[in-house]
Amino acid sequence: MISLNNFVFTVFLFLGILSTQAFACIIENNAIELEVYEKIKTIYGRDVCDTLKKVATAKKLPLIDIKMFEYEGGFRLSPKNLIQSDNFSNVDFSYGVMTYDSIRNSIFISGNPKYGSIIEFAVPEIVKSKNIQDFVIVETSRQPYFRFYNPNDVASKKITGIDGFFRITGIGKLGRSLIVNYINWYDANANEADTSIVITDAHNMVASEIKGPYQIEGAARASGWITPIPEIWQDLLGGSHILGNQPYASIISRLSVGPSAFAFYPRPDMVYSEARHVPSVRLLDFPLKNFLKLDQLYGDDVSTRAILNNEMLNNDLWTVLSGAAIGFIAPNTRAYVTIGKSGGHKSGVGYKIKQLNSGSTNTCGGSCARDFNDHGSYYWMWDAYDLFKVRLGLMEPFEVRPYDYGYFEVPVGNDLLASSGAYDTENKRLFLSFRSGDTLRRFARPPLILTYKLNI
Numbered sequence: 001m002i003s004l005n006n007f008v009f010t011v012f013l014f015l016g017i018l019s020t021q022a023f024a025c026i027i028e029n030n031a032i033e034l035e036v037y038e039k040i041k042t043i044y045g046r047d048v049c050d051t052l053k054k055v056a057t058a059k060k061l062p063l064i065d066i067k068m069f070e071y072e073g074g075f076r077l078s079p080k081n082l083i084q085s086d087n088f089s090n091v092d093f094s095y096g097v098m099t100y101d102s103i104r105n106s107i108f109i110s111g112n113p114k115y116g117s118i119i120e121f122a123v124p125e126i127v128k129s130k131n132i133q134d135f136v137i138v139e140t141s142r143q144p145y146f147r148f149y150n151p152n153d154v155a156s157k158k159i160t161g162i163d164g165f166f167r168i169t170g171i172g173k174l175g176r177s178l179i180v181n182y183i184n185w186y187d188a189n190a191n192e193a194d195t196s197i198v199i200t201d202a203h204n205m206v207a208s209e210i211k212g213p214y215q216i217e218g219a220a221r222a223s224g225w226i227t228p229i230p231e232i233w234q235d236l237l238g239g240s241h242i243l244g245n246q247p248y249a250s251i252i253s254r255l256s257v258g259p260s261a262f263a264f265y266p267r268p269d270m271v272y273s274e275a276r277h278v279p280s281v282r283l284l285d286f287p288l289k290n291f292l293k294l295d296q297l298y299g300d301d302v303s304t305r306a307i308l309n310n311e312m313l314n315n316d317l318w319t320v321l322s323g324a325a326i327g328f329i330a331p332n333t334r335a336y337v338t339i340g341k342s343g344g345h346k347s348g349v350g351y352k353i354k355q356l357n358s359g360s361t362n363t364c365g366g367s368c369a370r371d372f373n374d375h376g377s378y379y380w381m382w383d384a385y386d387l388f389k390v391r392l393g394l395m396e397p398f399e400v401r402p403y404d405y406g407y408f409e410v411p412v413g414n415d416l417l418a419s420s421g422a423y424d425t426e427n428k429r430l431f432l433s434f435r436s437g438d439t440l441r442r443f444a445r446p447p448l449i450l451t452y453k454l455n456i
Contacts, residue, residue: 032056039392051235058232059385061334063403064456066379069430071411073128074450076137076438077109077121082145088112089145091119095248096433096447099171099178099226100422101202106142107422107431108178108202109447110168116149116156116182118171118205126451130411132438146205148180148197161194161213169246172226177271178202181216181223183249190254195223196278198270214270217280220254221245221287222262227328227423229263236388238281239263247323247340247419248435257308258292258398259324259338259380260285261387282397283387284336290398292318309349309367317405319344320367321375326421326432329384330454336382339408339432341417343368343375377408377418377432410434412450419447428454 032040032055037048044051083089090112097110104122111117120143124136149156149166157163162184170181178199184192197212199205216222224246234240243262249255261284269278286292293307297314306312308320321343329336343349347356347370352363358372369375380402389395410416419435430452437448 032059035394036389036392039394043392054232054236055388058236058334058388061232061332062456063383064330064333064335064337064381064454066381066404066406066408068455069452070455071128071409072429072451072453073126074132074135074412074448075124075126076132076135076440076448077446078137078139079438079440079444079446080139082119082141086145088114089117089147091446093436093445094447095167095419095435096437096449097168097171097246097420098422098431098433098449099173100424100431101173102424102426104142104203107449108171108173109433110171111145111147113167115147115151116160116166116168117145117147118168118178118180118199119145120202120205132412132448137440143204144206148199148210149182159210159212160197162192167248169249170224170226170243172241172266173202174266174271176201176203178205179226179266179270181226181243183220183223183246185248186250187220187254188251190220190251193219195219196270200271211270211274212276214276214278216243216262216264216278218243218260218262218282218285220249221256221260221285222264222280224260224324225326225328225420226266227326228425230329230331230425233329233334233384233388236391237263237283237384238391240265240267242283242327242329242336243280244327244338245324247325247417252320253288255288256284256286257288258284258286258318258322259327259340259382261327261336261382263391281391283390284382284400285397287398290396292398292401294401310344311348313346313348316345317402318342318380320349321369322378324380325418326423328423330423330456331425331428333456334384336384336387337379338382339377339379339418339421341375341419342378342407344370345374347371347374373415375417376414377410377416377434378406379408380405410450412448413437416448428456430454 079092165186167185194213196214201208222243225244262280264280324338324340327338355372416434421432436445
């Protein structure tokens with residue numbers, strides 16, 4: 001039986017709108033919708049057949065289920081000072097912003113947030129246990145502690161373009177270079193444009209040249225994670241890597257109120273470029289006026305505040321406590337996986353309130369779940385084919401909805417909140433870091449690192 005699409009294409013052939021060659025290409029790749037074909041023809045012109053083949057191949061890739069992530073175990077990072085006389089030369093209270101280097105089998109992770117710093121640690125044996133006391137503790141760094149931002153230093157402000165409230169939000173490694181994303185985490189005017197630097201020699205950071213600041217299109221909504229895009233999706237999405245947002249930032253009007261995705265080419269536009277403007281392709285983005293929600297649940301008379309605070313207790317998608325920490329397209333699939341934190345889905349959200357089951361009479365410091373236990377790590381999974389349709393202009397970046405979402409299991413403690421991560425494509429291993437997830441000393445709070453295997 002001929003499909004409706006193929007019937008329409010046959011009519012186009014009869015009317016002379018399509019050439020015989022184009023018709024043959026379309027029939028061969030008949031998984032493509034008519035509207036997609038029309039956009040591809042307009043954008044790609046003579047390359048339409050090659051593009052159709054790529055699209056048809058990508059569209060046939062499977063989506064994945066969150067249950068395909070199998071917990072492997074983890075390891076711990078010592079909070080001790082790496083410079084004896086410097087009490088901030090450590091990972092204590094670090095947000096755990098990280099990337100993974102498969103060649104060196106090491107992680108690059110942000111240090112104590114008092115300063116802008118990065119530390120490289122070799123990945124030890126990963127011990128599978130639900131008790132973190134069984135994990136290996138990494139005591140020493142692979143190279144000297146590296147600090148590049150001091151809030152009292154004019155030179156570091158000139159390098160980054162950030163005058164205050166500096167925070168690292170994303171790290172990505174390309175060859176020997178390290179791209180570091182950051183924000184002014186309390187940009188009250190919502191006009192900060194500087195987002196990134198390039199450390200040209202990640203293997204010897206203290207002696208490396210630093211290039212920047214760069215200004216990535218998307219600003220705070222695109223200055224978080226940096227992950228590679230599988231080759232089959234690169235031409236379709238318009239980049240070799242994906243940028244996302246971050247889970248810990250203030251001034252909601254400048255943020256994506258939902259996970260984001262911006263495609264870009266960091267090698268030609270950053271590593272090998274002296275230009276400071278970095279173009280990106282907006283694929284997934286939820287500005288405040290178009291924040292992530294299930295539209296069918298709410299009428300026009302329901303306020304943004306009521307939905308994000310889950311006042312009606314029917315919001316299990318995204319609240320004001322939600323934040324995505326890592327996003328990547330799983331190779332050989334069409335799944336864009338985003339993982340982070342969320343809360344208030346069962347009890348709702350209040351502001352500076354006394355929480356139920358907190359064991360304290362004190363109020364929380366800002367927005368918090370009404371029940372102290374109503375929070376955890378969370379995931380949102382998206383169809384990369386929808387992102388491609390956004391690239392074609394067939395959908396808006398804020399019209400895409402996840403095909404699956406919910407709580408992400410953390411076997412060592414479901415109260416831990418994912419704050420960053422990285423995906424090792426060679427070993428199909430997901431690294432997740434959890435801010436203040438460990439307590440090696442009474443007042444020490446280094447991040448905890450857990451790993452998951454993607455069974456696909």
